[in-house]
Amino acid sequence: MSALFDSFSQPWPWYVAGPSIGVLVAVLLLATGKGFGVSSSFQHICAAAFPGRADYFLYDWKRLGLWNLIFVLGMLAGGVLAGWLFANPDPVAISQATRDALAGLGIQDFDGLVPDDLIGWRALLTLPGFVAVVIGGFLVGFGARWAGGCTSGHAITGLAGLQKASLVAVIGFFAGGLIITHLVLPVLLG
């Protein structure tokens, strides 16, 4: 039992995780007719809770979005099982080069899934922590809805469907991430 517990606490290599995602995307479509997409949940929550007067939020969210809201609730529950009950006790095994680069930027906490000295309640009161979580979160929500999808809808599902829109969006995702990583973080954390 303890060995089983330990083995489920271990992270999966990419060649297990990637195909698992691919199988889930295909079986989700088969079993429910739904496409894998997460950021539309943001639109549905707004439509349900605070639609205002924008056309974008005036639709029957129960008919079109309820499935997606239940789906993301399931994702949260999956996080409880895999990330909390069976949390990996070891630090994320990133490459030494990345570790060195991040240490050079002042990141000291390499435990857990995120660095507490940037992504955490205490860090929220610092400029870098505020920018990462509050501004970062805002841009994720704004950008994903503008682009018509996020990593799940465009980078996985859309690319699997050979969609031109998704290819352009994914190029944008990476351009943005590269700008932050190589131009902004050195200033923000410096």
Add this chain to the structure above:
Amino acid sequence: MSDPTTLRPEASPAGGRAPRPEPLLLHFAFGFLFGIVLVKSEAVSWFRIQEMFRFQSFHMYGILGSGVVTASALIALFRRLGIRTADGTQMRIEPRSWQPWANAVGGLTFGLGWGLLGACPGPIYALLGSGVTVMVVALASALLGAWTYGQLKPRLPH
């Protein structure tokens, strides 16, 4: 699925019949499995996202690449076998609307956020469940971002 407000009525799987009730337990189960895989893959980790944007490991590229290829191949196989989805429609990925400005500039905006937060929307939920409770702030910000987009949509290039 992309923007639900642009869904064509004829694309509705119910095809004029009364919509059947959503199998909510099944949707929950799929989300649950996705949540587990996202955590086990460490795609939810800010560290892994940094490693990816620094091109210092194959890990994230392997996940995305093999995920795309597997999904694409399985869907093609199901189609060839004539297997239909549970609601009777042909297996296919819903076409995503081609909006060059929105896809490119919206994508860039999303990428800036992804680089800072180190989590895209799926991981925000999975991390919240994992006990990274500060993600509730990220989720609130993301909702404010989506809401702001909804207000500005008529004035943004698409």
